[in-house]
Amino acid sequence: MPLPFSVPIWSKPATARKVQPLFGNDQPADIAIVGGGIMGLSTALHAARLGMSVQVLDAGEIGHGASGLNGGQVIPGLKYDPEWLLEHFGQERGETLVNFAASTADAVFELIRDEGLSVPFARNGWIQAAHTEIALKAAANRDRQWRARGADVKLLSADEIGSMTGARGYVGGWLDRRAGVIDPLAYTSELARVATAAGVRIAESHKVSRLDKDAGKWLVSTDNGAKVQARAVILATNAYTDGLVPGLAQSIVPLHSFQIATAPLPPDLAATILPGGQAVSDSRRILVYYRKSPDGRLVLGGRGRMALPTSAADWAHLERALQRIYPALAGVAIEKRWFGRVAMTPDHLPHLHEPEPGLLAVVGCQGRGVGLMTALGGRIATYLSTGDAGQLPFPLSPIRPIPFHAFRQVGVAATIAWYRLLDALER
Numbered sequence: 537m538p539l540p541f542s543v544p545i546w547s548k549p550a551t552a553r554k555v556q557p558l559f560g561n562d563q564p565a566d567i568a569i570v571g572g573g574i575m576g577l578s579t580a581l582h583a584a585r586l587g588m589s590v591q592v593l594d595a596g597e598i599g600h601g602a603s604g605l606n607g608g609q610v611i612p613g614l615k616y617d618p619e620w621l622l623e624h625f626g627q628e629r630g631e632t633l634v635n636f637a638a639s640t641a642d643a644v645f646e647l648i649r650d651e652g653l654s655v656p657f658a659r660n661g662w663i664q665a666a667h668t669e670i671a672l673k674a675a676a677n678r679d680r681q682w683r684a685r686g687a688d689v690k691l692l693s694a695d696e697i698g699s700m701t702g703a704r705g706y707v708g709g710w711l712d713r714r715a716g717v718i719d720p721l722a723y724t725s726e727l728a729r730v731a732t733a734a735g736v737r738i739a740e741s742h743k744v745s746r747l748d749k750d751a752g753k754w755l756v757s758t759d760n761g762a763k764v765q766a767r768a769v770i771l772a773t774n775a776y777t778d779g780l781v782p783g784l785a786q787s788i789v790p791l792h793s794f795q796i797a798t799a800p801l802p803p804d805l806a807a808t809i810l811p812g813g814q815a816v817s818d819s820r821r822i823l824v825y826y827r828k829s830p831d832g833r834l835v836l837g838g839r840g841r842m843a844l845p846t847s848a849a850d851w852a853h854l855e856r857a858l859q860r861i862y863p864a865l866a867g868v869a870i871e872k873r874w875f876g877r878v879a880m881t882p883d884h885l886p887h888l889h890e891p892e893p894g895l896l897a898v899v900g901c902q903g904r905g906v907g908l909m910t911a912l913g914g915r916i917a918t919y920l921s922t923g924d925a926g927q928l929p930f931p932l933s934p935i936r937p938i939p940f941h942a943f944r945q946v947g948v949a950a951t952i953a954w955y956r957l958l959d960a961l962e963r
């Protein structure tokens with residue numbers, strides 16, 4: 537029985553995946569992957585294609601983590617623009633990062649095409665909607681930097697953004713045509729299907745409770761008594777990271793992202809709201825993001841409370857945001873509310889760690905993991921196959937627990953309240 541508010545509107549394709557036994561004691565796998573989200577599955581698929589034997593273990597069902605719950609916006613890039621990356625990482629690493637960041641949406645749409653994934657998608661772009669002149673200046677700066685690199689992007693006037701979104705309150709924006717939208721649960725399920733077909737073994741409802749190293753091999757133990765041996769282990773648990781690797785959970789700040797979905801929009805409204813099917817994120821400090829679903833609902837998400845939600849009232853701030861942006865939706869019912877966890881890092885970049893030889897951990901998607909984790913999975917598989925750390929776009933770094941981590945919830949809640957106030961003053 538799923539927990540309340542844990543079921544999104546997204547759907548799994550009907551195609552069944554063959555259930556396979558775990559690798560046995562007499563048959564160690566090359567790689568054991570803890571976590572069967574986009575990160576774990578993309579790595580598994582690419583590693584299997586490179587000839588490695590792979591066991592994926594997930595505590596729940598495939599797609600029950602952020603990968604099946606997210607907004608399905610496939611956005612290239614990192615939080616930072618190209619010039620910032622070059623300035624902070626130097627020419628060589630900076631260029632690697634910029635090129636990698638530019639490629640992450642391609643990685644998703646190419647997988648869908650090349651692997652024949654049964655995933656509803658549209659690749660019509662992502663709009664970053666500016667609610668102030670300052671935000672529009674930042675968008676113009678981003679536009680200049682990506683255009684100089686030949687990216688298919690465009691600055692939008694107030695009129696253009698008005699007709700593309702049908703939304704109120706924006707002074708302009710930025711269109712990135714490299715981006716698009718998918719059904720994220722279908723995508724995650726389909727990654728599991730093709731990974732299985734490529735020889736990956738996937739065990740659901742196997743929560744990994746211990747990692748031990750003996751005679752150069754890892755012994756992966758689960759809380760239901762199963763054990764798998766592997767040459768290497770990858771921790772792909774992201775915002776759901778627990779205590780398996782010391783300090784890892786304390787190196788990230790897990791936040792809740794909440795979403796609402798309206799009833800399917802009546803045709804007259806559907807024709808005026810996002811007629812081109814783009815995804816949108818706005819420029820507020822506590823931003824909201826939205827899109828239409830394949831069955832014609834408006835799906836809107838944003839930051840939610842840090843404690844677990846207890847009633848529909850915990851989504852009221854998103855309903856208010858929806859009415860501010862689209863007053864015409866006032867009479868349309870909200871049919872679904874759900875939430876999931878995203879992992880933030882202090883520097884807003886994904887972190888790659890190798891605390892011991894043969895143990896790799898990836899955390900910190902910053903709420904943009906659909907493209908990022910898909911693309912990173914391919915690079916990690918190549919690293920495991922070749923041992924060449926130059927294949928990794930981000931440097932391997934030591935795990936750095938955040939000081940006073942136990943108090944993070946208080947700090948984050950206070951920061952969110954302050955940012956909401958500043959956003960309200962700018963309205």
Ligand SMILES: Cc1cc2nc3c(=O)[nH]c(=O)nc-3n(C[C@H](O)[C@H](O)[C@H](O)COP(=O)(O)OP(=O)(O)OC[C@H]3O[C@@H](n4cnc5c(N)ncnc54)[C@H](O)[C@@H]3O)c2cc1C
Nearest residue numbers: 571573574575595601602603607609744876901904905906
């Ligand atoms: C509500 C919401 C909206 C979002 N919207 C977007 C968006 O529109 N676009 C975008 O790019 N990104 C978005 N994101 C972020 C994106 O979903 C994530 O970055 C991405 O899915 C992370 O994938 P992952 O595989 O690293 O982690 P997950 O999908 O979270 O997978 C981690 C898995 O690890 C498993 N696990 C944890 N501990 C154990 C253990 N001990 N043993 C076994 N298994 C374990 C969990 O069960 C889980 O399935 C959103 C996230 C949320 C929550």
